[in-house]
Amino acid sequence: MSDIGFIGLGKMGRPILYNILKKYRVSGIYNRTKQKAEEFGALGIKVFEYPFQVSSNCNIIFVIVTDSQASQEIIAGKNGLLSHIIPGTIIIDMSTISLKASIENRTKVMEKSCTYVDCPVIGSVPFAQKGELTALFGGEKKAFETVKPFLETFSKNIFYMGDGGNGLKMKLIHNLLLGENLAALSEALVFGDRLGMNREQVMDILSVSSAGSTVLGIKREPLLKEDFIPSFLLNHEIKDINYALELAKDTRISLPLGGLTSQMYASASSIGYGNLDMSAVIKAFRRINGEK
Numbered sequence: 493m494s495d496i497g498f499i500g501l502g503k504m505g506r507p508i509l510y511n512i513l514k515k516y517r518v519s520g521i522y523n524r525t526k527q528k529a530e531e532f533g534a535l536g537i538k539v540f541e542y543p544f545q546v547s548s549n550c551n552i553i554f555v556i557v558t559d560s561q562a563s564q565e566i567i568a569g570k571n572g573l574l575s576h577i578i579p580g581t582i583i584i585d586m587s588t589i590s591l592k593a594s595i596e597n598r599t600k601v602m603e604k605s606c607t608y609v610d611c612p613v614i615g616s617v618p619f620a621q622k623g624e625l626t627a628l629f630g631g632e633k634k635a636f637e638t639v640k641p642f643l644e645t646f647s648k649n650i651f652y653m654g655d656g657g658n659g660l661k662m663k664l665i666h667n668l669l670l671g672e673n674l675a676a677l678s679e680a681l682v683f684g685d686r687l688g689m690n691r692e693q694v695m696d697i698l699s700v701s702s703a704g705s706t707v708l709g710i711k712r713e714p715l716l717k718e719d720f721i722p723s724f725l726l727n728h729e730i731k732d733i734n735y736a737l738e739l740a741k742d743t744r745i746s747l748p749l750g751g752l753t754s755q756m757y758a759s760a761s762s763i764g765y766g767n768l769d770m771s772a773v774i775k776a777f778r779r780i781n782g783e784k
C-alpha cells in the first residue's frame with residue numbers, strides 16, 4: 493500500500509499537489525515555511541514540522557524544492573528524510589539540481605535500502621496548474637511503474653529516460669536552450685526597439701517566421717508589457733544554466749553560448765531583476781545599450 497508524502501509547496505509544488513489530490517489521498521506534507529502548508533492542513537492533510545516525520549509515515553515521497561542545497565538538506569540533513577525512513581520507500585526528486593548532488597542523494601538513499609529517482613519537470617506554473625507538465629523520469633523501471641499513475645495527475649507528457657540522472661541531464665539541456673532562446677529573442681527585440689520598430693509588430697512577424705519559437709509565444713505578454721510577474725524566477729534560470737555549465741566542465745564539453753547567456757542573466761540579476769520572471773533578462777540587453 494502507498495502512503496504519499498509531499499515536500500515543497502512553492503510555485504510549482506502547490507499546484508502539483510492540488511492535482512495529485514484530485515485523485516489520491518496524501519498522508520503527510522512538509523514545507524519549510526509552515527504557513528504555506530496551512531491551506532492543505534485545512535483539507536485534513538497532516539502537516540509535519542520536519543521532513544523525517546514525512547518519511548516516518550509515507551513510502552512514496554515527492555520533493556520539489558529550490559536547488560541542490562535545499563534538496564540535500566531535505567534528504568540527508570539533520571532532520572532530513574533519511575534520519576527516519578521506511579525501507580523500500582521511493583523518493584521522487586522533482587527539483588532541478590546539479591547532477592553531482594543528485595548522485596550523492598541517490599547513493600545515500602540506496603544505503604538505507606530505499607530508491608531515489610530524479611524526475612524534474614518541464615513547464616512553468618500555468619502548466620502545473622493545468623496538469624500539463626512534462627515529467628522526465630530517471631531511475632529504476634520498477635519504480636517508474638509504481639510512480640507513473642501519480643505523475644499522470646499533473647503531467648501531459650511522461651518520459652522514461654533510463655538510468656538515474658538521465659531525467660536531470662535532459663532537464664539541464666532544456667533549460668540551457670530555453671535560456672539561450674529567450675536571451676536571443678530579447679537581444680533581437682532590443683535591436684528592433686533601437687531601430688524605432690513597433691515591438692508588437694516585430695513579435696507578430698517573428699511568430700509566423702522561421703525565427704519564431706515556443707518561448708516567444710509563452711513570454712509574449714511579459715515582453716510586450718515589460719511586466720515580469722514571476723512564473724519562473726530569473727535567479728532559478730541562472731542556477732540551472734550554471735548546473736549545465738558545471739556538468740559541461742566536469743565532462744569537458746564546451747558550451748560557449750551557454751557561458752555568454754549565463755552572463756546576461758547574471759547582469760539582469762545584479763541590476764535587481766533576479767526575483768522577477770526570467771523574461772526580465774531583456775533589461776540587461778537594454779542596459780548595455782544605454783537604456784533603463
Ligand SMILES: NC(=O)c1ccc[n+]([C@@H]2O[C@H](COP(=O)([O-])OP(=O)(O)OC[C@H]3O[C@@H](n4cnc5c(N)ncnc54)[C@H](OP(=O)(O)O)[C@@H]3O)[C@@H](O)[C@H]2O)c1
Nearest residue numbers: 500501502503504524525557558562587588616617723724
Ligand atoms: N517555477 C517554474 O516555472 C519551474 C518549472 C520547472 C521546474 N522548476 C524547478 O522546481 C523547483 C521549485 O521551483 P519553484 O518555482 O516552485 O520555487 P519556489 O516557488 O521558490 O519554491 C521553492 C520551494 O523550496 C523550498 N526550499 C527552498 N530552500 C529550502 C531549504 N533550504 N530547505 C527546505 N525547503 C527549501 C521553499 O520553502 P519555503 O516556502 O520555506 O521558501 C519552497 O517550498 C526548482 O528546482 C525549480 O528550478 C520550476
